[in-house]
Amino acid sequence: MQLILHLARLFCRGTALALVLLALALGLAGLGGAFSDRLDVANHFAPIWLVLGLAGALLAALVSRHSERWALVVMGALAVLAHGGLMAPELIAAQTRKLDPGPATLKVMQFNVWASNDDPKEALDWVLAEDPDVLFVEEGGGSAWPLIGPLRRLYPFVVSCVGNTRPCDTWIFSKKKMIARGGVYDRERPLSVAWATLADPKGPFTVVATHYVWPIPAGAQQAQSRRLAEMLGGFDKKAMIVAGDFNSTPWSWSLRRQDKRFGLERRTLALPSWPSGSFTRLLKAPFPFMPIDHLYAGRQWKTVSVKRGPHLGSDHRPVVITLRRE
Numbered sequence: 001m002q003l004i005l006h007l008a009r010l011f012c013r014g015t016a017l018a019l020v021l022l023a024l025a026l027g028l029a030g031l032g033g034a035f036s037d038r039l040d041v042a043n044h045f046a047p048i049w050l051v052l053g054l055a056g057a058l059l060a061a062l063v064s065r066h067s068e069r070w071a072l073v074v075m076g077a078l079a080v081l082a083h084g085g086l087m088a089p090e091l092i093a094a095q096t097r098k099l100d101p102g103p104a105t106l107k108v109m110q111f112n113v114w115a116s117n118d119d120p121k122e123a124l125d126w127v128l129a130e131d132p133d134v135l136f137v138e139e140g141g142g143s144a145w146p147l148i149g150p151l152r153r154l155y156p157f158v159v160s161c162v163g164n165t166r167p168c169d170t171w172i173f174s175k176k177k178m179i180a181r182g183g184v185y186d187r188e189r190p191l192s193v194a195w196a197t198l199a200d201p202k203g204p205f206t207v208v209a210t211h212y213v214w215p216i217p218a219g220a221q222q223a224q225s226r227r228l229a230e231m232l233g234g235f236d237k238k239a240m241i242v243a244g245d246f247n248s249t250p251w252s253w254s255l256r257r258q259d260k261r262f263g264l265e266r267r268t269l270a271l272p273s274w275p276s277g278s279f280t281r282l283l284k285a286p287f288p289f290m291p292i293d294h295l296y297a298g299r300q301w302k303t304v305s306v307k308r309g310p311h312l313g314s315d316h317r318p319v320v321i322t323l324r325r326e
Helices: 002-034 037-063 066-096 120-130 142-154 220-232 253-262
Strands: 106-112 134-138 157-160 171-174 178-186 191-198 205-211 241-245 293-297 301-308 319-325
Touching: 002 037, 002 066, 002 253, 037 066, 037 253, 106 120, 106 241, 106 293, 120 142, 134 142, 134 205, 134 241, 142 171, 157 178, 157 191, 171 191, 171 205, 191 220, 205 220, 220 253, 293 319
Parallel strands: 106 134, 205 241
Antiparallel strands: 106 319, 134 171, 157 171, 178 191, 191 205, 241 293, 301 319
């Protein structure tokens, strides 16, 4: 019995050491994300590394002894500080944000409906019940097509990411008249963008939908961001709205650079949208923990409310934002 307890103690000490070393190493590597896109990949998972560092420190405090205990606790605390420091600005901004109490004049929805959506009817019913004025959709093909077909009939104005000649799976649906529209779909230098300039009593404004690749391998997503920022420069940004699945979290250096590059205010602060439900055949998410669906808006728009929708057959949750135009 004593041997079993001794072996269990050794296992727990080894586990604590592995957890704090992994969390601390990734925390230090993440700091290098300010200079390296490859190192920045680790920062997208900062909440996970923070939990691992905290768990390792707590386990070490329980099972380790003397100097070993203090060394592991200190390393775990440093890991928590490293990852927490990256996340803190976003979390503080979300807590201190002041919403506008005035009446909403525009309701927009961002939703990656997922090409493997297992309940497109429920998703369609929920979207129609929310009744957004402008709907941004990604992955609107495959199993999600039963959602896209009715939306094309119900919304008077529609554009996909290659304009009107060849549809693809990034869409904008609008109640407001599209006085200009277009899109880009580039497979060689991956980029999926749909855009439209909408009529409005206070003056026309441009809306843009996009879908970025994953941050791995590093470099391609950052290239998309630079290319889209250059494209946005050709429009008036005062009342512009940009939304999409950016596959990038707000505690990455990549998204921080994009926030500055776009010259717009990101209205989705610390709002996890992925993963949701059974996002692979083997894994099911109890709750989303990665904010990767974002919406940006120009200074003429005031944020009235921001909310995350329920699980609707997609591996992403929808995001609904109501705005008021000054």
